[in-house]
Amino acid sequence: MPGFCKTGEGLTFRDMFLQRILPTRPFTLALIGVFLMLPLTPQAQLGYERPVVIERMQAYKQLIGADPDQKLVELQTLNKELVYDIRYATSNNFTGQALYPRTTALCFLRRPAAEALSRVAHSLQKKGLGLKIFDAYRPYAVTEKFWRLIADERYVANPAKGSGHNRGIAVDLTIVDLQTKKELDMGTGFDNFSDTAHHSFTDLPVQVLQNRKLLRDEMIAQGFVPLDTEWWHYALPNAGRYPLLNIPFKKIE
Ligand SMILES: [Zn+2]
Numbered sequence: 001m002p003g004f005c006k007t008g009e010g011l012t013f014r015d016m017f018l019q020r021i022l023p024t025r026p027f028t029l030a031l032i033g034v035f036l037m038l039p040l041t042p043q044a045q046l047g048y049e050r051p052v053v054i055e056r057m058q059a060y061k062q063l064i065g066a067d068p069d070q071k072l073v074e075l076q077t078l079n080k081e082l083v084y085d086i087r088y089a090t091s092n093n094f095t096g097q098a099l100y101p102r103t104t105a106l107c108f109l110r111r112p113a114a115e116a117l118s119r120v121a122h123s124l125q126k127k128g129l130g131l132k133i134f135d136a137y138r139p140y141a142v143t144e145k146f147w148r149l150i151a152d153e154r155y156v157a158n159p160a161k162g163s164g165h166n167r168g169i170a171v172d173l174t175i176v177d178l179q180t181k182k183e184l185d186m187g188t189g190f191d192n193f194s195d196t197a198h199h200s201f202t203d204l205p206v207q208v209l210q211n212r213k214l215l216r217d218e219m220i221a222q223g224f225v226p227l228d229t230e231w232w233h234y235a236l237p238n239a240g241r242y243p244l245l246n247i248p249f250k251k252i253e
Pocket residue numbers: 135165170171172232233234
């Protein structure tokens with residue numbers, strides 16, 4: 001556009017910059033340029049304040065030394081009948097991508113949670129039923145990965161707080177028939193974020209409501225607390241007792 005950005009002398013700002021300012025102040029301008037290109041501080045880039053997370057094996061081992069309940073215990077070592085379907089080690093989850101190494105074949109919980117879960121499985125076995133585990137302990141870095149994909153607290157944990165999964169006291173699971181390994185009908189699949197997945201949603205077939213109630217009753221009887229928005233998610237209370245962990249699966253013994 002003629003006359004656009006013209007200075008009083010008939011020069012455009014671009015001309016003035018190239019002919020007069022750049023030759024006289026190259027260092028100042030270079031400094032301003034570097035400043036503008038500097039990456040944002042890590043906290044600002046993350047968009048949340050990183051909480052205290054145990055990441056080093058030495059720190060984790062010290063924690064267990066002081067309190068054996070802090071140990072992550074592999075669930076099948078307590079109960080061989082548990083079925084695993086580790087969805088986050090496959091692309092068969094709501095993100096459509098594998099967030100754990102695809103070779104992940106083990107599931108861990110802090111000792112009291114693992115023992116409580118084993119008691120639930122034992123109780124269900126008397127009815128010819130078993131448990132299928134979708135997720136249990138989740139390294140903190142994966143919660144950060146979730147947040148980079150979907151920064152929405154309705155669906156994923158805010159890394160500023162971390163989740164019960166990062167503390168090794170939360171588990172996502174359903175009930176299966178022990179013989180056929182077929183899942184009982186819970187009305188929705190795992191990680192379904194509609195109202196239908198809520199415990200308070202009761203417009204469902206009687207059998208579905210009974211199945212959900214069975215899981216809820218058995219889990220509560222062993223000390224787990226349900227989450228209203230996800231029929232598959234249970235956690236032990238007293239989360240603050242169990243620090244957030246970022247120990248990769250392959251390092252846990
Ligand atoms: Zn969960």
